[in-house]
Amino acid sequence: MTRPWQLGFGLILTALAGYVDALGFIRLGGLYTSFMSGNTTQFAVALGHDQLHHALLPGLLILCFILGCVCGAAFSALTPARWSTPVVLGFETAVIAAAFEAAVAAPDSGLASLMLALAMGAQNAVLSHVQGFRAGTTFVTGALFSFGQKLALALARRGARSAWVGDGVVWLALLVGSFAGTVAYGRLALYALAIPAGIAGILALVATVLTARRASGTTPA
Incomplete structure (x- = not known):
């Protein structure tokens, strides 16, 4: 993909992370599905207070996020460079879609949150x-x-x-995504997860088309 496309994808994905994190924060009562610094702090505080039952969920979220990072990096390493973005986005789409199904089928199991952490890591x-x-x-x-x-x-x-504008826009994208996630959850509850699944799927499809066109020589690198 060209840099303008990469920039657009990056901002949308940042907003997507904010959206998912807002859902996780509301649903989990203060834990996150993508912001692992906050989860690490809560994990350490729970351990320091000898509250192992409170440390379990943030610990699992961190573990799933790391596993997602490993999966994303592995897909990138094992896939031809030009196809790494569509492949990783396809994996992310599948995991978020599975999280949506898990949330609807078993809303109190916590499985959906762990799957979202996996997707965000990837x-x-x-x-x-x-x-x-x-x-x-x-x-x-x-x-x-x-x-x-x-x-x-x-x-x-x-x-x-x-030079500072780009970084400011990245922060703004996360802010807007978090706001959208909060509003969507208030109106749709767990069905709000269908939105990030659809967005990730569209991005994966667009990335596939762009990569295929570039491979055929119809789109400049």
């Missing part, structure tokens, strides 16, 4: 750096730091005037 392998800033990942702390750093350089006239 998503980080879809794209890395796009035009100098991170997009498509499930965390934006680094983007916020980069935003502040580039803004300071711009104000000091030691860097490009608009």
Whole structure:
């Protein structure tokens, strides 16, 4: 894919991560399906208080996220480079769709949340750096730091005037996605999971078409 397409995909995926994380946060009472720093803190606090039953769920979420990272990286490594994005997105779509089915069939089992953590871990392998800033990942702390750093350089006239815009847009994408997820859950409950499954599927389909056209030589690299 060309960089404009990568940028668009990255921002949509960042918003998707915010959407899924908002659903997880509301449903799990303060835990996350993509933000593992928060889960790690809660896991450590539960262990420190000798509350092993409270440490179990954040620990499982972290484990599933790591497993998703491993799966995403493995697909990327074992797939021809040009096809890695469609393949990883296809895997993510399948897992989110399975999470939706699990949520509807057994809403109190917690299985759907673990599957979402798996999908979010895999998503980080879809794209890395796009035009100098991170997009498509499930965390934006680094983007916020980069935003502040580039803004300071711009104000000091030691860097490009608009270099900070990209990182700000990445953060905004996560914010918008989280807001949308909160509103969707309030209106649709667990059926709100159908939306990220559909979006991931559309992205996988578009990525497949773009890659096929590029392979046939009809689209520039």
